[in-house]
Amino acid sequence: xxxxxxxxxxxxxxSLDQTVFLQIMISQPIVCGTIIGWFLGNIQFGVLIGILLQxxxxxxxxxxxTIPPDSTIATIIGVSIPLxxxxxxxxxxxxxxxxxxxxxxxxxxTEIITRKINNKIAQKVENLVKMGKFExxxxxxxxxxxxxxxxxxxxxxxxxxxxxxxxxxxxxINIYGIWQEMFKxxxxxxxxxIIIEKxxxxxxxxxxxxxxxxxxxxxxxxxx
Amino acid sequence: MKIxxxxxxxxxxRTFFLxxxxxxxxxxxxxxxxxxxxxxxxxxxxxxxxxxxxxxELFNTHPYMASLITGFIVxxxxxxxxxxxxxxxxxxxxxxxxCSVFAVIGDELxxxxxxxxxxxxxxxxxxxxxxxxxxxxxxxxxxxxxHLYIRIAGIYKGYELNYDTILDYIKQNRIQNIKxxxxxxxxxxxxxxxxxVEKITTNSIFNLKKEITAIFFLFFVFxxxxxxxxxxxxxxxxxxxxxxxxILMFIPK
Numbered sequence: 001x002x003x004x005x006x007x008x009x010x011x012x013x014x015s016l017d018q019t020v021f022l023q024i025m026i027s028q029p030i031v032c033g034t035i036i037g038w039f040l041g042n043i044q045f046g047v048l049i050g051i052l053l054q055x056x057x058x059x060x061x062x063x064x065x066t067i068p069p070d071s072t073i074a075t076i077i078g079v080s081i082p083l084x085x086x087x088x089x090x091x092x093x094x095x096x097x098x099x100x101x102x103x104x105x106x107x108x109x110t111e112i113i114t115r116k117i118n119n120k121i122a123q124k125v126e127n128l129v130k131m132g133k134f135e136x137x138x139x140x141x142x143x144x145x146x147x148x149x150x151x152x153x154x155x156x157x158x159x160x161x162x163x164x165x166x167x168x169x170x171x172x173i174n175i176y177g178i179w180q181e182m183f184k185x186x187x188x189x190x191x192x193x194i195i196i197e198k199x200x201x202x203x204x205x206x207x208x209x210x211x212x213x214x215x216x217x218x219x220x221x222x223x224x
Numbered sequence: 225m226k227i228x229x230x231x232x233x234x235x236x237x238r239t240f241f242l243x244x245x246x247x248x249x250x251x252x253x254x255x256x257x258x259x260x261x262x263x264x265x266x267x268x269x270x271x272x273x274x275x276x277x278x279x280x281e282l283f284n285t286h287p288y289m290a291s292l293i294t295g296f297i298v299x300x301x302x303x304x305x306x307x308x309x310x311x312x313x314x315x316x317x318x319x320x321x322x323c324s325v326f327a328v329i330g331d332e333l334x335x336x337x338x339x340x341x342x343x344x345x346x347x348x349x350x351x352x353x354x355x356x357x358x359x360x361x362x363x364x365x366x367x368x369x370x371h372l373y374i375r376i377a378g379i380y381k382g383y384e385l386n387y388d389t390i391l392d393y394i395k396q397n398r399i400q401n402i403k404x405x406x407x408x409x410x411x412x413x414x415x416x417x418x419x420x421v422e423k424i425t426t427n428s429i430f431n432l433k434k435e436i437t438a439i440f441f442l443f444f445v446f447x448x449x450x451x452x453x454x455x456x457x458x459x460x461x462x463x464x465x466x467x468x469x470x471i472l473m474f475i476p477k
Contacts, residue, residue: 019243023287024366025339030346034360043356051350051359054343056458094466116248125245134264141257144245176391183469188421189462190439192414194450195340199407199414200449203332206415208408213442219434220419 003040003084004160009075010039012152018072020148022141029053029075036076036180040083047074048184049079055191063180074104077159084160085168090183095167099186103159110151119149225265227302227383232295234261236379239294242287249285255294262298266305275387278312281366285323286330288374295382301441316386324333332403334371341406344413351420 013033019028025031030050037046057071078100082088121143128136196209235435242254253418255278263275285293333358345366346359451461 008310019246021244021334023243024363024371025364028339028343028363030343030361030363034357047350047356047359051347051425054463073398089466094470096244102233115247118245118253119249121245122247122249122253125256126280129280132269132273134260134276137257137260141241141244141253144253145241150245182472183466185421186465186469187440187462188416189445190448190458190465192418192421193445193452194458195344195410196414196445197452198340199410201404205408205411209411212412213418213438214415215412216416216419217438220434 004157004164007036007039007076007080007084007160008157010137011036011073011080011156012149014076015070015072015152016145019071019143027156029057029071032072033075033079034069040047040080040193042083042088043224045083045088046079049097052184052187052191053078053097054091055188055194069101070104070107072104073107073155074100076100076156077103080160081163084164092167094183098161099159103155107152107155110155121147124219141158141210225305227262227265227298228232228434229380231265232298232383233376234295234297235259236291236376239287239291239375239379242290248278249282251287251290252283255279255283255290258290258294259298259301262301266301271305275304283319283323285327286334288329288334288371289326289330289378291375291378293326293384295379296322296385296387298379299383299384322387331443337403337406338367338370341410344410348417349415351417394398418445 003063005142006130011032012034017023017025026035029052032138033044033046033048033050035046037043037050040046053071055077057074074097078093079100080094082092087090121140125137125140128134128140156199200206236262238258239254241257243253244257245253247253256276259279263272263279269276279297283290297315297319303309342363346363349355349362350359350475396421418441421441422434452458
């Protein structure tokens with residue numbers, strides 16, 4: 001319970017960085033995965049899931065007023081579930097990532113509600129301006145931050161508190177064999193393919209990719 | 225009253241809150257919050273109220289590039305407070321044009337080019353070094369040097385330059401060149417990374433030579449790119465990969 005509470009607290013503070021405050025990119029999967037992994041005692045797992053989700057999410061862009069699925073919430077949940085239930089095998093990782101992605105989509109949907117609330121705050125600001133109470137604008141500004149924080153906190157907390165007792169029971173299946181690592185590799189290769197598709201602005205650029213591969217190949221031979 | 229460099233610095237810090245109350249008029253409140261110290265300093269009572277009301281209109285641009293527009297508007301407000309000259313319609317039009325131009329440039333430069341590129345660099349470090357803290361640190365440092373520069377220096381630049389020179393400040397064609405260079409570099413790095421993909425596992429998956437496994441992964445990636453190009457969604461591919469890896473999981477080696 002304590003772990004869930006503090007994960008939700010740290011997670012909601014990190015998620016403020018996404019749009020509300022700073023935007024220095026601590027909310028990016030690669031960074032927030034590392035932070036949550038560190039907090040829950042397995043940085044390596046956090047970094048790995050962060051990198052995988054960073055790759056998968058690379059195509060999603062927050063352009064103009066559009067709201068993409070929330071990659072921060074997805075990463076926080078994807079990293080924290082396996083670490084809280086102390087089970088980081090492929091099945092557990094996959095289910096956590098799926099729950100994370102669904103939570104990320106829910107966060108995107110609830111963003112519309114947040115904007116409606118913010119609209120009321122903006123209306124309040126307009127009234128304050130009309131009344132000449134300019135110094136109160138700064139205080140009202142914090143209400144927007146508080147709303148975004150509360151939204152993320154509730155979402156992370158509720159998802160973790162509901163899913164963890166359930167997943168602890170169903171994910172005790174004893175999976176053996178080295179193949180459990182396969183899913184991580186598949187995810188990584190999928191992520192790389194998504195980026196290739198994004199940056200392959202010209203067909204002939206494929207030779208540059210092959211050159212990079214051959215460079216690593218030759219380097220490996222020399223390092224033997 | 226004149227706006228000092230310290231006033232501009234205060235405004236630059238406030239631009240970090242530009243989207244704290246993102247509403248249907250987008251960042252209008254964030255923009256007003258950012259320029260509040262300038263308006264408070266420049267105007268007295270009635271004029272102050274009018275100045276605040278002027279900036280309640282819709283404001284929507286890239287959050288980092290907003291600094292240039294903010295600096296520019298602060299200078300216009302300063303001029304207005306000294307000489308009284310201020311064509312509201314004209315300024316509003318300029319503001320909207322700058323917002324649209326900088327939104328396109330910022331989205332392309334920061335979201336579409338810099339962020340994925342810095343992610344690759346961090347990823348490469350993870351693969352080459354397998355250091356667990358370095359990727360996040362490198363990501364934050366490399367990304368935030370240009371980000372913080374444009375956020376802080378942008379206010380001063382916007383305050384110094386005039387309307388036309390601001391629009392010339394970042395040329396669209398220059399960004400296209402940056403995108404081309406970054407695409408080439410990224411593809412080279414990806415090619416390099418594919419060779420080291422197996423490194424993320426604790427043991428070798430196949431009883432094959434490292435080079436053979438790498439070539440298999442290269443063709444596997446080409447296969448996925450082909451499927452994506454054919455219009456198959458990444459979610460579908462993800463589910464297929466999960467099913468395959470789950471079946472493989474239960475097969476003893």
